[in-house]
Amino acid sequence: MHDQHSSAELPHLRRQKILLILERDGKVMASGLSQHFAVSEDTIRRDLAELDNAGLVQRVHGGALPRPKDTGKDYFTRISETDEVKTRLAQLAAQRVEDGQIVMFDSGTTTLQIARSLPSDISITAITTSPMTAISLAEYKGIKVILAGGQLNLATLSVSGHETLRLLQGIKADLLFTGVCAIHPEVGISSLHFDEVPVKQALIDSASQVIAVTTADKLGAVEPFVVAPCSRVHTLITERHVATGNIEDYRKLGIEVVQVEV
Known part of the structure; x- marks a missing residue:
């Protein structure tokens, strides 16, 4: 008392x-x-x-x-804070890519790290809404890079708008690495930025397999604008240690959950 x-x-x-x-x-x-x-x-x-x-x-x-720990931080700040955990998650995610695939890369520093972690001899077609990711992918001789056009969001360094949606809606990709601001088993994937929502939805709709790669602090979190239910995610790659919530809640939704020991 x-x-x-x-x-x-x-x-x-x-x-x-x-x-x-x-x-x-x-x-x-x-x-x-x-x-x-x-x-x-x-x-x-x-x-x-x-x-x-x-x-x-x-x-x-x-x-x-x-609320995720990096909410509100600008893109370059988040890049400078890329740590061993994100690097290890990205390396594991990159192993999911196979030669000959059409692979889409959403915006975000984790998806950028996935692009940087691909095998040097990989041969794929890559589509991205992130100029920074496109530049990294262009370093690979075997990757054909398609960069979506549109208005650049200075906070996320990604593009959005009618031109972006028109391109994405005309693609049928094998794989999508979706950026994650927050993912909650009941609420779903959500974003801090309203103009990102239709772009992320178009990316998800255009992919046969959707992989979400995220640090543990974004699990069980919610941002203001909902993108899609968790059922749209096929694979979730995250840390072994989860501070909040229950990882089994995602497995119960039919999601393949891969946890990385870092």
Whole structure:
């Protein structure tokens, strides 16, 4: 009781504890937190609003979900932070590519790393919405590179618009490496950027196999704009250690889950 009383008197302490519960459970509900801390649901909603404004959680109806750690960072910052985990995930994903395939690469620093991890003698046709990825793919002698045109988003360094959609909708690819801002078993794949949504949907619709490659912090997270349900993903490649949620929730949806020891 003393703990509940203290947390009620100290909002910053209560919010820290909410973050710990969110990390442990992968989701928090205002009603449950209200009972746990012996405060009103209005108080909890204000706490969640403050945490959301600080970029620490993603508010949803009735509660909150984790927010990916790199949300809001610009492209070049994320490239400079590419670590051993992303490199290992990309190397494993690149092994899925076979000679003669038509492969699509979504925008994002992880898909860029996948492009850089392909075998030097691979022979494929590659389509991408990312100029940076196109440049990396152009270094391979055996890769024919098709770069979608359109308006460049400076935050993501990817293209979007009618020209982009027209090209993607006319392709039937063998494989897509989709960029992931956030992926939640109930909400699906979601994005921070509204103009990315139709492009990502067109990429998914045009691929026979969809592979999502992501670090663990994006699992169980939600961004404002929903792209597609998790059922559209065939394979999920991620870390062995998952801090939030339950990896089995993705397997139950029929997704092949590959976890990498790093």
